[in-house]
Amino acid sequence: MSAQPFVRLKNVTRTFDGGGGVDNLSIDIAKGSFTVLLGPSGCGKSTTLRLIAGLETPDRGRIEIGGRDVTAAGPSERGLSMVFQSYALFPHLDVAENVVFGLRVRGVARKERDKRLAEALALTGLEGLGDRKPGQLSGGQRQRVALARAIVADHPLCLMDEPLSNLDAKLRHSVRQEIRALQRRLGMTVVYVTHDQTEAMGMADQIVLLQKGRVEHMGPPAELYEQPATAFTASFIGSPAMTLIPAAALPHQFLPSSARVSELQLGLRAEDIELMPEGRGPLAATIVSSEFLGAETYVYLAVDGAPPLIARLPGRDERAAGQRVSLGWSPASPHWFDRESGKRITLSSDQTSSELVSQPAAV
Incomplete structure (x- = not known):
């Protein structure tokens, strides 16, 4: 070009x-x-x-x-x-x-x-x-x-x-x-x-x-x-769309350090969300339904204190509707945005916690 x-x-x-x-x-x-x-x-x-x-x-x-x-x-x-x-x-x-x-x-x-x-x-x-x-x-x-x-x-x-x-x-x-x-x-x-x-x-x-x-x-x-x-780009690009979660809905230990919680929102892609036993991750959720699409399964989740979201899991997932789970993600997965302006926030390594997620385990 x-x-x-x-x-x-x-x-x-x-x-x-x-x-x-x-x-x-x-x-x-x-x-x-x-x-x-x-x-x-x-x-x-x-x-x-x-x-x-x-x-x-x-x-x-x-x-x-x-x-x-x-x-x-x-x-x-x-x-x-x-x-x-x-x-x-x-x-x-x-x-x-x-x-x-x-x-x-x-x-x-x-x-x-x-x-x-x-x-x-x-x-x-x-x-x-x-x-x-x-x-x-x-x-x-x-x-x-x-x-x-x-x-x-x-x-x-x-x-x-x-x-x-x-x-x-x-x-x-x-x-x-x-x-x-x-x-x-x-x-x-x-x-x-x-x-x-x-x-x-x-x-x-x-x-x-x-x-x-x-x-x-x-x-x-x-x-x-x-x-x-x-945040608009994050929510418009991708299918399913990225879920945006107010930082106030997350436990303090899973938030970036040196950040004002009220000013942040967390963005998560469906493929970055992992399901683990109840009580093991930063977000508690209930499985509402799932769609098996062959190569992957979409799991629809009602989240305590946060908007509903979708997890995209590889292959077939057998978890039943109504089951309680915890949601987690790797430290590299979160996207952070300013809640007022919607602009992306880049956090330095000392502002992010190495304990953002517990190790996933089968439910």
Whole structure:
């Protein structure tokens, strides 16, 4: 990836009469990268994509593509293609005509159009389907037509707005693998909007997690999962989500030393929680139910003095609903956050207790 950002949003603000939009947004996107804009409904991810596309104009700030200021430029001047959730295909045109429609409008010669069409159909697995109408295709095939249309445009930047949301779960998985493989093969820079964290974690080089129009955390997927910058990031990334527990619910001996309890909350990933005999760990809990999923079991727990949580255990777990247990974790597992600001707190070694958890034992 280039050190110089290929797409840059600098202090961009766009607000609407009804609220929403983005506020003082700064994002750098490297050339050839796959960047995912992720977040809950109303967080500003689609607005951000529309700002990059030129479909919205910022109230303040600057947008650059390829080192060029495009803040006031129209969509056709930005050198990009788009793939939409709705496919946006012409129903009366066949696949081939849909794919090359933009090239025809731009006056590209027939020989060049045919060459690009053949390449795009081959890349997207649509060979032999060029004479079919969109109504004769499956949802996955229609999405591939939209991808082929983006490929023939031969633009270095492709924007994708929740392109898989109309597909069923199995098809979404296969098509997202195809999109990622195509992006790598073609070297395109892709900016991809989704509310699905599984898509984001599986596809992205960089995730930009948005909340209320601001960047909550921007970085590689592993960083957001393993070192979340805020409590919101911790609770949004991961399935099951990280459980956040007020420090006041923990016995004093299991808390970091030299820390004000009222200012802390503890974050635990489901896979880091261990079950042990009652009275052996820092949290007492009751098993509510469990789900055996083959390779792992989710155990749902009601916790004394704390929010309910889920433990993800390997293989099959035979503990019964209603059984009392204690919960523990290794000293390296906890994530600590400031309760007021939600920001991550990094504790020095002398602030953490080596006795945060008793040695687990079978129940």
